[in-house]
Amino acid sequence: MKVHEYQAKALMAQFGIPTPHGEVAATPAEAAAITGRLGGRSVLKAQVYAGGRGKAGGIKVANSPKEAESLARQLLGTRLVTHQTTPEGLPVQKLLVEQTIDIHDQAYLSIVVDSSARMPVIMASAAGGIEIEEVASKSPEKILKVHVDPATGFQTYLGQKLAYGMGMDKESARATAALIGNLYRLFEAKDCSLAEINPLAVTNSGKILAVDAKLNFDDNALFRHKDIEALHDTAQEDPREVQAEAWGVKNYVKVDGSIGCMVNGAGLAMAVMDLITLSGGRPANFLDIGTANNPDRVVNSFKIFLSDPDVKAILVNIFGGIARVDVITRGIVEAHKQMKVNVPAVIRLAGTNVEEGKRILKESNLKYIEASDFRDAAVKAVRAARGG
Amino acid sequence: MSILIDRNTRLLIQGITGEEGSFHAERCLKYGTKLVAGVTPGKGGTKVLNGVPVFDTVDRAVRETEANASLIFVPAPCAADAILEASDAGIGVVICITEGIPILDMVKVHRHIAGTGIRLIGPNCPGVISPGQCLAGIxxxxxxxxxxxxxxxxxxxxxxxxxxxxxxxxxxxxxxxxxxxxxxxxxxxxxxxxxxxxxxxxxxxxxxxxxxxxxxxxxxxxxxxxxxxxxxxxxxxxxxxxxxxxxxxxxxxxxxxxxxxxxxxxxxxxxxxxxxxxxxxxxxxxxxxxxxx
Structure with a gap:
């Protein structure tokens, strides 16, 4: 799960990490007032769940409250398109209005779990401020790494190794080493999947500040962090995905094709998308119906498909294991009772209780296209989506 | 032959009295798996599926039944604990079906089991089958x-x-x-x-x-x-x-x-x-x- 920059900074501040002074504005008048409180000059930063905001025009400097008001008016209510967003972009509903910083040096700092080492890794680089992927590909030696052994936890020397390793002077290195320790404590305490500060600024007056901050959280750990879960901003997500989630269909990802797919299992769902593409079509979504034997979830999946104008055909591929085919087909029949299914549906069934499932479909007198295996299903769905 | 499990595997199921655990325990048993024990804290001393003994702890189950493989259906918030319990009880092959375990919990598990020689399969997996011999999965x-x-x-x-x-x-x-x-x-x-x-x-x-x-x-x-x-x-x-x-x-x-x-x-x-x-x-x-x- 992602959060906004202002929320990440508030969390960092709770863990003793210095951040610039600033407040959140939802209106141009608020932006002007905050700028006034900051001494008449500010940086306005669009709050969206994506990077690359600076280049996309989502970060502006205001030299007066009046200018802040007019810049805020330009930004608020628009959609910001960056290289990390879809072409539709993301809605700008809030701005972080911050003091301007005189940056002397900028470093990079991040923590993730290194899946090869199976422990958290802290990465630091004196080449901050730019995209770290660029540093990693052009000059990987500029990225320093230390692993944190979960048996000992974070140790002081790790922070010192990174801070002095970046060539910082004594004062900056002391402050940075302490900051790294605090960032690690935040990462661990809140079950982050990513904690990133880029840039970590050394100001002209020698202060260390987290000028930009990003925190992502492990979805699997949200059950023990209700405070974090509450920060989720659904306006930053695809409305269809938000609706799907509300209907209990959690593993739904919208993509740009015309065939709505409902599959059990994530790997199989990806494979069905691949098969549709190999057969000359395009899937409209990824959807793993999961293992809970729940006909309502099937009904809701159909609701999602039918509310999506891109969907010209539906492909159902179920290989029953824990998921029982008869339960799924009861859901399909119920979906047809509750709504008018006005696009062709191709159905392929196999596995646990398949005979019972097929009987239920047959006796319901539904109109659907039967497929013998998943390749057959993909070919028939592609044909059906083209109106053949 | 096969890897990990075979007809001599003595399987234990952690979370055997839960909905998922009991459903799949029965299927494993029907397939011919030697299901020797189940573990659910607080339900020790009872029996399920016509005679499979349930124990309060994995340690007790291993001592009494010589179980050498474990299949875990424990809910995500407690699943890392279940893996560590199996490991500390000396189980050689631990198969964890549970989906949704926090990654930092797994970081600790990996650190703890490194070098112990236990073979962990999963989590978030369908398990293992050696056809005709043993099913330890879903x-x-x-x-x-x-x-x-x-x-x-x-x-x-x-x-x-x-x-x-x-x-x-x-x-x-x-x-x-x-x-x-x-x-x-x-x-x-x-x-x-x-x-x-x-x-x-x-x-x-x-x-x-x-x-x-x-x-x-x-x-x-x-x-x-x-x-x-x-x-x-x-x-x-x-x-x-x-x-x-x-x-x-x-x-x-x-x-x-x-x-x-x-x-x-x-x-x-x-x-x-x-x-x-x-x-x-x-x-x-x-x-x-x-x-x-």
Whole structure:
């Protein structure tokens, strides 16, 4: 799960990490007032769940409250398109209005779990401020790494190794080493999947500040962090995905094709998308119906498909294991009772209780296209989506 | 022969009295698995499924029944604890079905079990089956056929599709292992290839990978360095969008890393027969096996 920059900074501040002074504005008048409180000059930063905001025009400097008001008016209510967003972009509903910083040096700092080492890794680089992927590909030696052994936890020397390793002077290195320790404590305490500060600024007056901050959280750990879960901003997500989630269909990802797919299992769902593409079509979504034997979830999946104008055909591929085919087909029949299914549906069934499932479909007198295996299903769905 | 589990495996199920645990315990038992014990704290002394004894702790269960493999259905918030309990009780093979364990919990588990010699499969996996011998998982036993092809996969249902294709062509399986869809799996493709390498009854291996991480590239390097048995592979998610998590916690392309195309290229370069479609995995294996004769 992602959060906004202002929320990440508030969390960092709770863990003793210095951040610039600033407040959140939802209106141009608020932006002007905050700028006034900051001494008449500010940086306005669009709050969206994506990077690359600076280049996309989502970060502006205001030299007066009046200018802040007019810049805020330009930004608020628009959609910001960056290289990390879809072409539709993301809605700008809030701005972080911050003091301007005189940056002397900028470093990079991040923590993730290194899946090869199976422990958290802290990465630091004196080449901050730019995209770290660029540093990693052009000059990987500029990225320093230390692993944190979960048996000992974070140790002081790790922070010192990174801070002095970046060539910082004594004062900056002391402050940075302490900051790294605090960032690690935040990462661990809140079950982050990513904690990133880029840039970590050394100001002209020698202060260390987290000028930009990003925190992502492990979805699997949200059950023990209700405070974090509450920060989720659904306006930053695809409305269809938000609706799907509300209907209990959690593993739904919208993509740009015309065939709505409902599959059990994530790997199989990806494979069905691949098969549709190999057969000359395009899937409209990824959807793993999961293992809970729940006909309502099937009904809701159909609701999602039918509310999506891109969907010209539906492909159902179920290989029953824990998921029982008869339960799924009861859901399909119920979906047809509750709504008018006005696009062709191709159905392929196999596995646990398949005979019972097929009987239920047959006796319901539904109109659907039967497929013998998943390749057959993909070919028939592609044909059906083209109106053949 | 087989890897990990066979007809002599003495299986214990942690979470046997839960809804999932009891349902699958019965299926494992019906398949012929030697299910010797269940563990649910607070329910020790009772019996389930016409005579399987339930214990309060894994330690007690192991001492009284000599269980040597464990299958875990414990809910995610307690699952890491369950793995550690199995490990500390001296269980050799621990298979964790549970989905949704926090990654930092798994970091601690990995640190604790490193060097102990226990073999952890999963979490977030369908389990293991050695057809005709032992089922320790949630897959349907009846689609499997005893034979000489090993199957290792990050996916559950896609493995069923693959196995169904193999069985339909008369190609039996030695052992099918789901290593799971999490970013920190207990066992990797390389771990399983090492076991298949030593198993004299495994003549060839099917490897089902997907987007995210670099387990497939690691497998490619290992195969290139001297894995002699033929390998057929399929990589799911060639059409998945970048930056989006596709169901599995570990299935996400970040930037240019973790793409299916790169994994396929690495495996091809290592001499693996990569099936371009999930529908032709069985056919590809048949060609490979026909070529061996």
């Amino acid at each position: 897959m349907s036993g009846d689609i499997h056929l005893p034979g000489n092809v090993g199957v290792v996969s990050r996916s559950g249902t896609l493995t069923y599709e693959t196995v169904a294709q193999l069985t339909q062509l008369g190609i039996g399986q030695s052992t099918c292992v789901g290593i799971g869809g999490d970013p920190l799996p207990g066992s990797t493709f390389v771990d399983m290839l090492k076991l298949f390498d030593r198993d004299t009854d495994t003549k060839a291996v099917v490897l089902i990978g997907e987007i995210g991480g670099s387990l497939e590239q690691d497998a490619a390097a290992y195969i290139k360095a001297g894995f002699k048995k033929p390998v057929v592979a399929y990589l799911a998610g060639g059409t998945a969008p970048s930056g989006r998590r596709m169901g599995h916690a570990g299935a996400i392309i970040s930037g240019a890393s973790g793409r299916a195309q790169d994994k396929a290229a690495a495996l091809s370069a290592a001499g693996v027969a990569v099936s371009p479609s999930p529908a032709t995995i069985g056919e590809t294996m048949k060609k490979v096996l026909d070529g061996l004769q």
